[in-house]
Amino acid sequence: MHEHAAAASVDDPESQARGEALAAWLEGLGLAEHLGEAGLPTFERDAAGVVRWRDPATGQPMSAEQLAALDHLLHAEGEDPQHAVPLALVQLRRQAQVRAALLTQPCLDYAGLAAIRGASENATRFAVHKAAQRGGLLLVPHDGATLIPAFQLTDDGELRPELGPLLEPLLSARMDPWRVWAWLTQPAGLLGGAVPHEAVRDPEEAPLVRHAAVRLAERVTAEA
Known part of the structure; x- marks a missing residue:
């Protein structure tokens, strides 16, 4: 009662x-x-x-x-x-807003990347996951699928070489893939508002961008 x-x-x-x-x-x-x-x-x-x-x-x-x-x-x-x-709750809302914005950026699936590379989908899937395991490609899980953000790729579907030194420490630190995607494609405070994946194209800026990626990876590891 x-x-x-x-x-x-x-x-x-x-x-x-x-x-x-x-x-x-x-x-x-x-x-x-x-x-x-x-x-x-x-x-x-x-x-x-x-x-x-x-x-x-x-x-x-x-x-x-x-x-x-x-x-x-x-x-x-x-x-x-x-x-x-x-x-x-504010953080969850912000996270949802960031993810929604990221999803407007160009992305590929396995079939799309296979077409660019001129390879089979199975071979591409295998190669993609091997690259991701060694920190050489950013894969983002979403709604049961795997997204391959296009900003990181060359015209022939391979990883832009200047991005390797950024991805490797971040992915090795087990940083959330969404957070990696956001940091690489949005203005970064450590870089005076520059966008990391764009700034790293400049040979004069590249060392600073690589240093910022390492510092961020260290912070992520410390937070774990």
């Missing part, structure tokens, strides 16, 4: 108002869609627009106590709890 009362109490006016306020706050920040990915409770709105929060472990409606605990957790970061922002 006590458990039933606790679960049902989420529908009392105070708890409903708390749940609505949390949902509206997260929607306003653009973070609501990342709750599940972060392992947090999620919510949905019924036909009348009423918010219903669910426990990720059971799938059941959250109790008033659980909702209060979630409210405290999400507002626990920052000096002003009322305006605190859940940093883990």
